[in-house]
Amino acid sequence: MSWRPALSRYARLRHCPVRDSTLLVVPERIVVLSTEAAAIVALCDGTRTVPEIATRFPPEGADDVVGFLADLKEHGWLR
């Protein structure tokens, strides 16, 4: 698959120092990302394919990474 995930134009990824967590912010929704999820989304800059992102994580979690990216795309938060 040649999809190179990037954040949707209207989604914002930000660190929240008050809560010491990373937030994915879109209209009407704020998603508090786990450390792993934040690391995955941070790699979505439009230059890497899904397999390239998945190889950054332990092999037993590769399916989870792929599924997570697909979920975010389904929501329209990744393009």
Added chain:
Amino acid sequence: MAAVNPPWAMLAELTHGCPLRCPYCSNPLELTFREQELTTDQWLDVLAQAGDLGVAHVHLSGGEPLLRRDLAEIVAGAARAGIYAQLVTSGLGLTRERLAGLTAAGLPSVQLSVQGADAASSELIAGRRSFAAKERAAALVREAGLPLGLNVVLHRLNLEDIDAIVDLGIAWGAVRIELANTQFYGWALANRAALMPTRDQLDRAREAVERRRRRTDTELVWVVPDYFDGVAKPCMGGWGAVSLTVAPDGRVLPCPAAYDLPLDLPNVRDHGLAWIWNDSAAFRAYRGTDWLPEPCASCPRRETDFGGCRCQAFALTGDAGRTDPACALSPDHGLVTDLTARRDGDLAYRASAPR
């Protein structure tokens, strides 16, 4: 009491001025004078403080926020503070140039109000010619590549038009349509009998929403008519728990409907936002569950709805500390069931904001 969690969201009522005169307006009957509004610098300071406090979302609303000539500066202030901004607008006054300035300042999304599915029904509620301007505004937002949300307040005069409203939203390119049953505060409270739907209208509207949800990717949000459901809505996710509202003149409210409550409302002109959120008497008044009366105190839903809406308890019983009468378990629930049967036809349009 346990440590107070930081707020997630802020509603910034930048002005109470508005070109529309919707009888369901949630602004208070006593509108803030334009000359009492916070200055640009004061709003920028409020946004910086809000970001520091943990606010992640701000709705730039009103009234009509486009009436503020410094709106792009305010948008830039939200972006600098790391706060995601949504412009909540009637669409009147939105030009291509104006929108370009706002997007350049960092505006990521727009929510547009529409009052009905066509010009005649929309303008009957808006009180002036406005439908064509809204259609243009929707096209401009899409052209700018911003996600468009549509919000439609529902009541007796448009509840039967759900299909046409959803069709309109899809045609205008909305990613999200908020179908918000009228909440009876402010001008809507004054117009309650004229806006009150019938149970039959609500049942059919709810069916239409369910049917359309199965056939569209557009997100359809249904804001419940709590007078009819017998279940209280969670008061803002808890009083002083999730969000705050800043009025045009700097007063800070735990809820946009709280203007009339017997609270000493703190003002950003006098206090820091952190003190207001954490320590002010107004924000502590109904925070948590310790203050709950019966039947709420022993209710399994107490952490779900926090006794319901304080502003509704006050509006209907005169005591903001009572159980929300919308709850079927409230000793005052009869007030609500009586009101759902009371209907008349006269709409009173909201006033213009005084200079």
